[in-house]
Amino acid sequence: MKVLIDEAQAERDAFHSCYGFFGGCNCHSMPPCGFCTHPGNPTNQEEDESCWREEPLQAGRIYLSNFGWFGEFSRIGGTGMAIFHPPGEPDMQSSWAADLDKIEREATPEEAKAYKEECNYVDKE
Numbered sequence: 001m002k003v004l005i006d007e008a009q010a011e012r013d014a015f016h017s018c019y020g021f022f023g024g025c026n027c028h029s030m031p032p033c034g035f036c037t038h039p040g041n042p043t044n045q046e047e048d049e050s051c052w053r054e055e056p057l058q059a060g061r062i063y064l065s066n067f068g069w070f071g072e073f074s075r076i077g078g079t080g081m082a083i084f085h086p087p088g089e090p091d092m093q094s095s096w097a098a099d100l101d102k103i104e105r106e107a108t109p110e111e112a113k114a115y116k117e118e119c120n121y122v123d124k125e
């Protein structure tokens, strides 16, 4: 899974605190504008390989695919695809596979909690 390196994440945080999440481009009045040239602009980072590092998926953690699906990572399958299953249910019937480059990011603790509730899964104390 591709994750931002720390410096790039800091720049992205700075970008969001400067422009919010829906900030806009001002190129119509002063091109190129600070929004478009900001190093933390996600569009710029997407194109810059040096902003990213590869992080292996970890079994038992919840990830979000870029289709918007959550799943608990189980293992890398024989075809090189990531195998996911509903939380706490490492059962082949309900598993599914996803290409590694389709994994968007790890779920936030809030998202993981909501997903587990949706699946009626209760963390063992």
Ligand SMILES: [Zn+2]
Pocket (backbone or CB within 6 Å): 025, 026, 027, 028, 032, 033, 034, 035, 036, 037
């Ligand atoms: Zn612009």
